Amino acid sequence: MTDRLTPVLTRVRASADRLHIQTPPHRDRAVDALRAVAILGVVLGHWLVTALVADTRTQSHPTLRTASPLHYLPALAPISWVFQTLAVFFLVGGHVATRGHLSARARGTSYPRWLRARLSRLFRPVAAVLALWTVTAAALLLTGADPDTVRTLVKLALSPLWFLLVFALLTAATPLLTRLSPLWPLAVVLHVDLLRFGLGAPSWLGWLNLPAGWLVPYTLGAAWTRGELDRRRAGWILLTCGATATAALVAWAGYPASMVGIPGAAVSNLNPPTLAAVTFGLAQCGLALLLRERLRRAMCRPLAWAAVALVNLSAMTIFLWHQTALMATTAMGLFAGRVPGLHTPPDDLGWVAARLAWLPVFALALTVCWAAFRTCEQGGGRRRSRVVRSHRPGAAHTPDPKVGA
Template identity: 75%
Template sequence: MRERTLGSTTGGTGIRRGLHGIRHAAARVDTTTPPDRDRAVDALRALAILGVVLGHWLVTALVADGGTLHTASPLQHMPWLAPISWVFQTLAVFFLVGGHVATRGYASARARGTTYGQWLTARLARLFRPAAALLALWTVTAIALLVSGADFETVRTLVKLALSPMWFLLVFAGLTAATPLVTRLNPLWPLAVVLHVDLIRFGLGGPSWLGWVNVAAGWLVPYTLGAAWTRGELDRARAGWVLLAGGTAATAVLVLRAGYPASMVGVPGTTISNLDPPTLAAVTFGLAQCGLALLLRDRLRRTMRRPLAWSAVALVNLSAMTVFLWHQTALMATTASLLPAGHLPGLHTRPDDLTWVAARVAWLPVFALALTTCWTAFRTYEQDVRPNPVGTGFRTRLRAKSPHRA
């Protein structure tokens, strides 16, 4: 009994010391953050990235069929689960924040005498250094799999899924490069382009390739909203409510009356995808999300005053691109490594019932562990400073990304 009590006491002391260490590290991050930093911006970016990650993990299935892996989606078999995509398809919020940070950072760079080329090179390096690592690893992996005799369709599926986040980087890089041109662009102009493209495609029987114009125009809408935020045009609560109510109403009409898909992500087997390329429904839905994000700013600022909450958000932001780029690889690594164990529910089986959904939710911690492994191995490609993330390097990086240098 004495040994058990002693062991319990020792274990309890260790837990308390661990919690104290976490609180102490969080307090250090909190106190070394520049006081003029808008923490709500970082919170919105972190929520947007994590929303995309969780959304993909919940609706992307790799089904094992006769030695071949192919993609499937529970939304394909259970379309009534479409509201899941409404919660986790958060790309518009990321483009909103990206436009806000880029236009604000470009103005600050000009004030410091930094040239456009220097500013753009620094920003694109943050995007493409981690992307280069992903591309290199999957090039080697694909060649190794093919040489070892792996099924070509399986390799094709894996590579396509692993590199799917790259489209986002290309679009985001293009909009970043165009920042000086769109600083004062009214979001209604790209919205009008999306409207007319869809009218020609779906209403007048125009060519399907015309939809790819919306890849730029569609994401330019939230990006230019971010620029309007920088200009102070979205500071009033009324702007958030107008975007939220107007975007919600427009999306409802488009889905219920105009025949747009209810799912805000692509679903295998469907003729129309709201994201590939973006449709008017995806853009109006993004407007509603941007309105909600703007309305949540004050609440997020209050929440981010808590050191633990802020340190978690700051850590995600330091590796936002690493998390985004490698989350599909984490999903596939888990799926492939456990394939010898048989067709495990929620991992290798068809996503055609709620049992699969429950099993997939249970797999999320395993995906998170795999992603943590990827993050540990590849985060240095994104971070300029590589010491302990709660030490000097972390503080330096936070200062480097202050609102006046973002």
């Protein structure tokens, strides 16, 4: 076995070395690393806290409902602190979009052309997801599947799209946000929560926090581009103040400890974002800024950099299809009955251990989805001679012009 693997490993190392050499020395690889960490954090987080519980007792077609181990085991809330990394993604997105817009303006590129290029990279892979799940939902309903189950599956599969819509809105507004202080959207979130939770305002008011909450890290990314966050002091201030504020809100203001939504919970920190989610995001952004130098050094290793570049080249494909990979594995497992970690209630540590064992299978299913649909993200499968392109200082930090982060 070792003799068979040796040529493969040699080719992998050779490819990684070539990519390392071809990458421009002025490229800030920490930006790409942070984006990859954010994407993989969301994927692993969903795989760990999303359960599809099956009821096969009374119907020929099993019904599925969503559940979360965080509902039964609240002591596991710290899992959500590690894997809810959307704030980091918006931080990097704001940084990259601002740099890209400033660079495009310096080159004389019109705003509509710049925006069209960025949004096409975001939404090109969406069509395949919508088409597949339209056909899948129709087929399930025609074969007698429970409508509530179909609704659950479609909602789970398409849930990543809300993120793209918010991200696209902020991207479109980038020229207006390049000088906006994060304190303004933070004040909006604070006042909306005061009205909702303190003065009994209608719950729909909370949806104002959907753009405002993610605007906070996005504008921090713009401040990063302006050079206002280059000092380590900025990172420590964000980390310390964000963590302290979050702890206070959870301990004394009644906010949930979990930073992700839990089915059946009265309040979700994520849907829509609450003040606790935003202050937690500030802490994450501070930590991300503090880790930049270490990430730059780590990315000098060819294999590490090659892995990060691969994730960035397929960032939207991974993000859009990871829930489908989970559900495909769950559906295939139904042929064996109620499988622990897949279809059973996530109400004990045994389920957690079983779910951890299923993670490699989810990753394999996602790899299949990636192989089938990655060309949608990369412009119809046109081969490129290099994974990265050289760009002048100040250009957007994207491993490829096809990458949409």
